[in-house]
Amino acid sequence: MRTPSLSRPDARLAGGMLCAAGFALLFARDRFAPALGIELLAAAFWWWARATEEPAVHVPRWAWLRRPATALWLAAAIETVLPAPGGAFAAPPATLEFCWRLEAVLVVWAALELLAALPLTRPYSDLPGPLVERGFWLPALLPSAGFLLLWRQAPIWLDVDVVRDVAALLLLLTATLAALRAFGRRRWTAGLRWLVVWDGALAGVLLASRAIPAPIVALLWAGACGTHTYLLVAELGGATPRRGPVMATLWRATAWTTSTALAWPLLIWAGGAGPHRGLIVLALGGASMALAAWVDVARMPEAPERRTIARPGSGLALGRIAPAFVLAGVPLAFASAWWLGYAADWRLSLLALVPALLGGGTALLTFRSTARAEPGPWARAGQWARRAARRFFRMVVGLERALVAGAGRLLLALATPLRDLHTGDAQEYVLFLAGVAVLAALLPLLR
């Protein structure tokens, strides 16, 4: 006999709804909203993963998404237990200071995990998402969630200097590694997933630098990340943005411009940020910008136009209108920034464009009207550089994994005696009790 059970919603729909609700909650400033948002995002990935043909592979692969959610739950709990100004009870200042720092660490931890900036989750963008056939773009959602978290929760972490500086450094390293990985990957879609990580990480550094107001950073990030995500999603719809030379050129220009717009204020800021900090940002930010620009321009393969006659009304397709809006958004964002008081030295402004022009310009030189049968010296150098980038990324990930595994083994070794406590017999427990009693009696005497 069968009893009534809950009807099973379609996995795609259920996961999509959870995901949409999660993203909506990330915009809210309520105490528990971001934690619930990331929890829903994790639930969406779980729902998709369990519905695949290989749940035993996909469910554990995306289980780490609960970690950032957990960090955010703890951050929300800390905020809940802290006394409100003029509240019923007071707390020692040292404890309050500790709690504020811990809260900032937790928020940043969650965002860094989503942005692939911590060793535990670094290579996730190499993997397709859990939704069968349509899931290869889903990992692009995670860095977006990470940046939204950094942006909306900025008041919690931006004022804690140590946390802000460490986060900026980790994000800068992540942006460099992401650009390197995008450069090293042969497939366009895989490169795009890493460019989305680059967008989020670089926007996070820009946020931490406070070079321009946070809403403008979000606007610039939306332009760059939106372009890359659209290109990624559009691969499902017949790769329309790269069909034909006009569309391909239009989208190349859009991706190049939006990426440049994101890195430009950061490089200008680095020019006047002091010798140490400025040098690090200029070196890593400039290198990653050049690589990202190169990938944006050179890696988008032009697909042949499938129709000889354009479909009626296709001139107003989203794929053609969107670049116009995005390209118009960039000067608008900078105009808004200037209106809000942003000012930059014109010499630094010009210099800050050099990495993007270098990367994109070099990429333009690789275009040829006819393909050569034998690769030339420049092409061979390019292949060598790509292999080197791949090897370097694998080496970094391998090293990080070895360190994490070592720490895990150490923790396991420390926890083993605790587990053994569960396996004794009654007489051993009495002996243990006697030992603890002796210890309890002697330790106060030794204080």
Add this chain to the structure above:
Amino acid sequence: MSPTDPLWAVLLALAAALALLFAGRRGAAARGMIGAVLVLVPCAASVAGLVPMGWLAAPLVAALVVAALAREAADPLPGECALKLLWVLGGALALSAVGAALIALATGVASVPEQWAVLRLGLSPSLVWKIAVPLGLLAGIVLLGGAPFHFWVADVFQGVPAAVAPLAVAAMQAAGGAWLVSRLAGVEGFPEGADLAGVVLRTAAAAALLAGAGTILSQRRPERRVGTLASLQGGLALAMLAATLGRGSNSPDAAAWLVPWAAHLALALAGAAPLARLTAMDSLPGAPGSPLFRRHPLSAIAGLYALFSLAGVPGTPGAALWLEVARHLVASGRSGLLVALALAWLTAFAMAMRELREGFGAPAAGDALPNPVPVPVRLALWLSGAGLAAVGVVRLLAR
């Protein structure tokens, strides 16, 4: 929480226990059921605070539970549990009795608050009370089931029928809390003693929370995971006592907090214990879900709600208890203990979410599962889950 809430919560836990007893009536004789009821009713009364919970409650409740478990002749596991409890709790009570006797001898008075007042005069040698105070607190710490004495709680959940284990464990843990409160009555009058007791309680609380956090995720049996959650609740009570100790007017807060805490514990355990019996052991991520979750998902959610409340998942009544303890720790400036509490909460939360995901598992082909879960067992899950949800709603409305 209104004063009647603990009573209602315990009555619901008792009803859940009776439903489970009814479900197992085919295998057990009527005499066994009567024996179980004779244990459950006094345990429920003590948890609800209907009987005075002084220092005498601890040996009485422990003796009652040990005697009841020793009677279960058909199954060797309850007998083994009874033996372990007898050795450990008996030894701890004996050591604590020695500690209490030492202080009584040193001060010449029997009343605990008066003992602290006499000690403050400095007439007794400090060596005696410095040894006697930790020994006197030992029974309460062991009864609360915090690590390193967390094994007995998990043993009881694994070895004792799910009908008896929740109320028995809740009653013993409540008795442990009452023991500590009675031993520390008036200790504010003797700051050195309060200082020493504070160190003992903080150490015990930190050990309970950290060891619970370190072991809960590695427990293979679901019953032992519930047992470890219960021992974390013991750590929670220890942290509350440590945070409020020696803070003058706040000390009675801890004693008042123990009654709703124990009632919530009993009700949450009443749902979590049968759920554990119906959950697969060593379930792999991505494997099909348990029959309960696939066949009766709503009943499973009711049971999960009880487990979530035990783990302090936000939105459940249990979360309010965890947050209240954290607030007291912040107010008393105990950052170290706060971190231990946070770690314990996070691992308990992670464990609860893992139970949810593994319980529902991956969709399996074909829904026609044989052997539906008996109605009384599902009723027990509903009584616990719905009862806790009602407590949560009442709290929300009262706010």
